[in-house]
Amino acid sequence: MKRTDFSQLQGIETTKRAIEICLAGYHDLHIVSTRGNGNTTLIDAIVNILKGLNLRDKNWFFVRDSGIDRIDFWNAREGVYLNRGSISIELGSFNLAHVMTLQTPRILTDHYFTDNSCEPSENVVERVTAVRKLNSDLLKVEEDSITLLKYATEEWEFNMAIIARIHEVASTIAILDCAKTVRAEHMAEAIQYFTFEPEEK
Numbered sequence: 727m728k729r730t731d732f733s734q735l736q737g738i739e740t741t742k743r744a745i746e747i748c749l750a751g752y753h754d755l756h757i758v759s760t761r762g763n764g765n766t767t768l769i770d771a772i773v774n775i776l777k778g779l780n781l782r783d784k785n786w787f788f789v790r791d792s793g794i795d796r797i798d799f800w801n802a803r804e805g806v807y808l809n810r811g812s813i814s815i816e817l818g819s820f821n822l823a824h825v826m827t828l829q830t831p832r833i834l835t836d837h838y839f840t841d842n843s844c845e846p847s848e849n850v851v852e853r854v855t856a857v858r859k860l861n862s863d864l865l866k867v868e869e870d871s872i873t874l875l876k877y878a879t880e881e882w883e884f885n886m887a888i889i890a891r892i893h894e895v896a897s898t899i900a901i902l903d904c905a906k907t908v909r910a911e912h913m914a915e916a917i918q919y920f921t922f923e924p925e926e927k
Contacts, residue, residue, distance in 0.1 A: 765815045
């Protein structure tokens with residue numbers, strides 16, 4: 727039986743969390759991985775979640791090109807397609823500055839054979855659907871979150887475009903957390919996706 731549910735994907739909780747944020751807020755996400763690390767299975771699981779969403783005026787497609795697995799989803803109105811986000815998995819190690827980026831850890835034997843199940847995809851579908859229904863504007867950022875972003879900007883030399891992306895992602899994270907404002911923990915989680923450095927082999 728083919729694994730297509732998040733509950734069967736062990737040891738990549740940070741990756742699954744980033745995917746949920748991406749789907750909820752229509753953000754772009756770039757995942758760096760290695761060959762044979764279950765990338766096709768991960769794509770299948772993402773497609774399974776997309777099938778569970780209410781996509782009355784939205785569509786998605788899957789494309790594989792030059793070692794890249796990518797899912798694009800967009801808003802379709804009156805035949806006009808507006809790209810609103812994508813998830814790509816590539817066997818490479820580089821940073822895309824304006825895109826949420828992370829590296830999927832290698833799957834270990836313990837993860838493959840464990841009997842413990844993770845959270846099922848249907849839970850992710852429920853949360854993502856709830857956030858999409860809100861159609862919320864960017865949330866107000868608390869003062870300590872601004873201070874944290876200022877520090878990160880000095881450290882990583884973020885430009886205004888990246889700061890705007892971080893604010894968008896942090897707002898999505900806060901809404902997923904049922905918060906009214908962007909708190910420091912939401913900002914910290916968002917920042918980490920824009921400070922990507924490949925792991926040393």
